[in-house]
Amino acid sequence: MELNSKIYIAGHRGMAGSAIVRKLKNEGFKNIITKTSLELDLRNQQAVNDFFAIEKPEYVFFAAAKVGGIHANNTFRADFIYENLMMEANVIHTSYLHKIKKLLFLGSSCIYPKFAAQPLSENSLLTGELEYTNQPYAIAKIAGIELCNSYRAQYGCNFISAMPTNLYGPNDNYHFENSHVFPALIRKFILAKRNNESEVVVWGTGNPRREFLHVDDLAAACFYLMQNYNEKEIINIGWGLDCSISELAILIAKKVGYEGKIVFDNTKPDGTPRKLLDVSRLAKLGWQPKIKLEEGVEKTIKEVIESKFF
16 A cells, blocks of 8 residues: 555444554554445445445455454344445445455454354364354355455455454443453443442353454554555454453452442353454565553553543
8 A cells, every 4th residue: 555545444433443543643644534324334235236336446454343342242143244235245346346456354353153163264164063152143144255365366356365363452342331351341441430339240251262362453463464465364463462350350349449349140151262364474474463461451550540431
């Protein structure tokens, strides 16, 4: 990409998309195209085609998605598969029609089988059963990968796919029911400290292990891949390090300054027992994340408190 290249960020108000916009601006890119969902409904094929015809982007970062935690994924199953399929199909197909130079499709680590060997290698895709609670979302993301590969195979499109681990940071979703585990815990402990609550209840046993990547590191990786990676194989983005949910809860409580009791509600679902990515493929390309978990937790708590989300 040149500094004057016309670059479209789909999903620029989301956590990943907004981080990519920040990264591009910090690198000196000024010709960045964004549209809100009210301005452009990515589920509408004609609207997407008209947008590409008018704006004529050269590069596309596809970071748009309907996302949520275990509760949202399991409750709104039809919405998650339909909306994600429609958005990615429209943008990828239209990128082919308008001869986009390169597209990066952002997937998710939930594409991998529930009981795949850890750490999760890119080669484990489609080798086993998915986690039921987020299966519709995962299948939509797998379809996006196949779309990129199929347009590459049939038409020679330079469409690449990257699979980030669990993300956190600016513009995360802190909804009290539909958020992921990281923002959910941030919200719980900040409110518990503010309200002098004696205990905080955390969903599940606390035993599942998760890997967490600050979204600014994700944006740096996406920028690096857009500049340096042109292969059909999907590529994982993460630390290659994980922690248990109970360890994360204790860390967040400590950084918030909450001194009450932490209770784990084992009547609630745990989800996948472990999700740790094998990031050796990305490391061999020469990229490594920089923001360690403890530093990222501190930054996020500070940002949330200052922004007064709740």
